[in-house]
Amino acid sequence: MKRNSLKRLTTGLMAGALTAAVLAVGEPAAAVRSDFIMGVDVGMLGEVEDLGGRFYDDGVEGDALGIMADHGANMVRLRLWNDPYNASGDPYGGGTNDLASTIAMAQRAKAQGMDVLLDFHLSDWWADPGTQxxxxxxxxxxxxxxxxxxxDYTESVINAMEAAGAKPDMVQMGNEISSGVLWEDGRIGGAVSDFTQLGELLSAGIDGVNDAASGIEIALHLDMGGDNSLYQWWFDGITAEGVDFDVIALSYYPFWHGTMGELKQNLNDISERYSKDVLIVETAYGWTLGDGDGLGNSFYTAEEATGGYAASVQGQVDFLRDLREIVADVPDDRxxxxxxxxxxxLPVEGANWGTEAGKEDNDDTGTLSNPWDNQTLFDWDGNALATLDVFGENAATQRVNLLTNGSFEANGTYTNTPSGWTVVSANSGYANATFTSDAWPAHGDxxxxxxxxxxxxxxxxxxKTGLANGTYTLSGWVLSGGGQNSVYMYAKNYGGAERQAAIPASASAWTYVSIEGIQVVNGQIQVGFWDNANAGNWLNIDDVKLYRTA
Structure with a gap:
């Protein structure tokens, strides 16, 4: 970080749909694997501290890693640059993450009981899709x-870290390497479609890690987490070269990398397609539109509008919870x-993305600044934000889905009567307008x-009856070709006025819709989808959830 075509079903196919009733089955409660990672990337932390940054939790000063670990953070991601200094020994900045500082931070993380993800940039400074x-x-x-x-380099690094009691638990070979590594030898994309040399270079680094130590997981990391075509192209190419890895790592910023629905679809697809776990190794969102150093930020009004969450601490909390849910829902515990x-x-003076020496080395004319100070998990005075509390939440208990078959996977076949759901048509004989299908792009099967x-x-x-009175949220994911007279998700019969969430036209990107703050006072609720449509209009629905929030 430095800064499918829809398949249409024919009327004849629908007319032949199964109509036999099936027994309703319960939706299993959402479960989060015991090793679910809620981590933090702290490449700038040492430099921030050296320049005077201090951190507090409820007004008490403490070690930033300790504060985050106390709130539930269980992994630290550390970038490593080969030689981030010029010939005169002047540091490049941006954390100047050399081996010595990386080992020191890894030791601190291990002392807090946190795992370590080591990010080999295979460069002296920032590496990303535009700079390798x-x-x-x-x-x-x-x-x-x-x-x-x-x-030899990766082997020596792992040997040094293990000797220092800071052996990484996971290693990233390269950072955001959709365009390859070590240009020009390992470049891919554009006019270069041959993955041979990229595969050999990655394998050389992975072999070095494995020759040094056992038990270290290997991750390969791309940007653009919502771009399924990119991931299919790249991982098809790299797996054909026989590169041995364990985890697909993604960067996902909702204001740069596609919608949350596109991310969800990509995660589900690539985890199954390549039989690999998936891990979001970079994400963030703004807690304010303010600018701590007054020199501009990467996140401002346009990013807030695209991202879809308020630039507030609560918006940051909501984003993180929604993102966690998407990752936790990836099938087969992937x-x-x-x-x-x-x-x-923090926006302490001098804690910039680089130094003058770094700018000169990279031919970068940008203003030296902190472009990230409004996407942190601490305010500008170093006080922990409420967002950190999300790290310690047990997602399995926070968002237990109370609906039956909200994922529409229970039947495992084409049916007009999905288990747990009631279908009513205002037009005689048109109840068959509702059906389950695997021919559309789904979040599951x-x-x-x-x-x-x-x-x-x-x-x-x-x-749903027998509910505890309290506050609930209804949510779901939708695709719609548009054109309906009226189409919405609703909640009613809960002791208050019916509430509705309009479903927007979105033919190719899954869209998240929700109704929050539903106050159930009579122990029951009806939730569903109403669709008054014209000929040929269509709507897809998936991963519908009702869960108690208070």
Missing amino acids: TKPKAWQNLTYAQLKTAVH GRGIIWWEPTW WTANHYWASAYTVSLYQN
Whole structure:
């Protein structure tokens, strides 16, 4: 970090849909794997502390790692640069994450009981899709020499960290490497479609890690977490080269990398397609639109509008909870967790993304600043934000789904009567406009669909009784071709006025809709989807959840 075509079903296919009733089955409570990662990337922390940054929890000063660990953070991600200094020994800044500082931070993390993810940038400074510059010491090597250097370097780093009692639990080989590593030898994309050298360079680094120590998981990391076509292209290419890895790592910022629905669809697809765990290793969101150093930020009004959450502490909390839910819901326990990028980058004077030496080395003319100070997990005075409390929440108990078959997976077949749901049509004979299908892009294997060749009105709903009175949230994911007279998700019969959430037209990107703050006072509720549609209109529904929030 430095800064499918829809498949249409025919009327004939729908007419032949199964109509036999099936027994309702309960939706299993959402479960989060015991090793679910709620981590923090703290590459700037040492520099912030050296320049005077201090951290507090409820007014009591403490170690930033200790504060975050106390709130539930269980992994630290550390970037490593080969030689982040110029010939005169001047540091490049941005944390100047050399091996010595990385080991020191890893030791601190281990002392707090946190796991360590080591991020090899394979560069002297920032590496990302637009910059994959070889380290100075490797720039004149032949390709064969380069492979040897990569192997020997990663082996020596792991040996040094293990000797210091700071062996990483997971290693990233490269940072946001959708365009490859170690340009030009390991470049991919554009006119370069041959993955051979990229695969060999990555394998050389991975072999070095494995030759040094056992039990370290290997992750490969791309940006653009919502771009499924990118991930299919890249991982098809890299797996064909036989690169041995364990985890697909993603960057996902909702204001840069696609919608939450696109992320969800991508996570579910790639975890199944490649039989790999998936881990969000970079994410963040703004807690304010203010600017701590007055020099501009990466997150402002346009990012807030695209991201879809308020630029507030509560907005940050809501984003993190929603993101955690998406990752925890990845089928077959393949969702490993989330890592927040630079939660401790306070706007202390001099704690910038680089120094003059770094700018000169990278030919960067940008203003030296902190562009991240409104996406941290501490305010500008170092006080812990309420967002940190989310790290310690047990997602399995926070969002137990009270609906039956909200994922529409229970039947495992094409049906007009999905288990647990009631279907009512205002038009005689049009109840078949509701069906489950695996022919549409779903969040799992199956999705609920509304479609008919003639105009239709249909409701898909559940009645839940025996509820504890309190505050509830109803949510779901939808695709819609648009054009309906009226289409919405609703909640009613809970002791208050019916509430509705309009469903927007979105034909290719899953959209999250929710109704929050439903005050159940009579122990029951009806929740569902109402669709008054014209001929040929369609709606897809998936992962519907009702859960108590207070």
